[in-house]
Amino acid sequence: MDLRERLEGQTVLSFHRRAKYILMRVENGWSMMLHLGMSGRLLLGQSGMNTTPPKHEHLVLQTENGARAGLVDPRRFGMVDVVPTHQENAHRLLSGLGIEPLSTNMTGPYLHTVLQGRRTPIKTALLDQKLIVGLGNIYVCEALFRSHIHPARAATTLTEEEADSLANAIRTVLEEAIASGGSSLRDYVQADGTKGGFQDLHLVYGREGEVCRQCGAGSTISRITQAGRSTFFCANCQK
Numbered sequence: 001m002d003l004r005e006r007l008e009g010q011t012v013l014s015f016h017r018r019a020k021y022i023l024m025r026v027e028n029g030w031s032m033m034l035h036l037g038m039s040g041r042l043l044l045g046q047s048g049m050n051t052t053p054p055k056h057e058h059l060v061l062q063t064e065n066g067a068r069a070g071l072v073d074p075r076r077f078g079m080v081d082v083v084p085t086h087q088e089n090a091h092r093l094l095s096g097l098g099i100e101p102l103s104t105n106m107t108g109p110y111l112h113t114v115l116q117g118r119r120t121p122i123k124t125a126l127l128d129q130k131l132i133v134g135l136g137n138i139y140v141c142e143a144l145f146r147s148h149i150h151p152a153r154a155a156t157t158l159t160e161e162e163a164d165s166l167a168n169a170i171r172t173v174l175e176e177a178i179a180s181g182g183s184s185l186r187d188y189v190q191a192d193g194t195k196g197g198f199q200d201l202h203l204v205y206g207r208e209g210e211v212c213r214q215c216g217a218g219s220t221i222s223r224i225t226q227a228g229r230s231t232f233f234c235a236n237c238q239k
C-alpha cells in the first residue's frame with residue numbers, strides 16, 4: 001500500500017461511508033479507506049494555521065486551496081488503506097458486513113428473520129456487525145430501552161411486533177444522535193473540535209443507579225456485563 005503514490009495530485013470525486021469506514025474515491029480509480037478506531041478523529045483546518053501539528057497526528061490530507069484534514073488517533077486503533085474503487089465491497093474488512101441501520105432494508109421483518117436462530121442475548125446479537133453495522137454499545141442500549149426489550153432476552157424470542165418496535169427505535173436513536181453531533185464520552189469530538197450533545201439525551205447508557213427517565217421514581221437504571229461490554233437498562237420498563 002502506498003498512500004502517497006495512489007492519492008497525490010488526485011481529484012477527490014466523492015466521499016462514502018460503509019459501516020464505520022470512510023471511503024474517499026479519487027479520479028484514478030482508487031479509494032482511500034479510513035477507520036477512526038475508538039477515539040480517532042479527523043480535524044479540519046487550514047494549512048499554515050498551526051505551525052506545530054497536533055499530538056498523535058498520523059496522516060494529513062492537504063488540498064490545493066490550503067484546506068487540511070489531519071487524522072489524530074492517540075490510541076492508534078484506527079486504520080488507513082487504499083483499495084481499487086470497483087473492489088471496495090470485496091475488501092476483507094467490508095465483505096462480510098451486514099446491512100446499514102439507516103437503509104430502507106432495515107425493517108422489523110428483516111430483524112425478525114435474522115434474529116431467528118440466534119440464541120445469543122438480543123444485546124449481543126445487535127452488536128454483531130455481520131447482522132447490522134455501525135450500531136455501537138451506546139445506541140444498542142438506548143434502542144433496546146426505547147423498544148422495551150430486556151437486553152438479556154434470547155434474540156430468537158423477539159415477536160414480530162417487538163422487531164418492528166426495535167427497528168423504529170434503532171432508526172430514531174441514530175437520527176437523534178446524528179442531529180445532536182454524537183455522544184461525547186471521554187475525548188470524542190466532531191471534525192470542528194466541538195463536542196457532541198447526545199450524551200445528555202441518554203436514557204440509560206452511563207446512568208447506573210439513577211432514576212429511570214421513563215417510569216420515574218421507584219426504579220433505577222441497572223448495569224450488567226454482556227460479552228465483555230456494559231449494558232444499561234431499566235428492569236421495570238424492559239421485559
Ligand SMILES: [Zn+2]
Pocket residue numbers: 212213214215216219234235236237238
Ligand atoms: Zn423504567
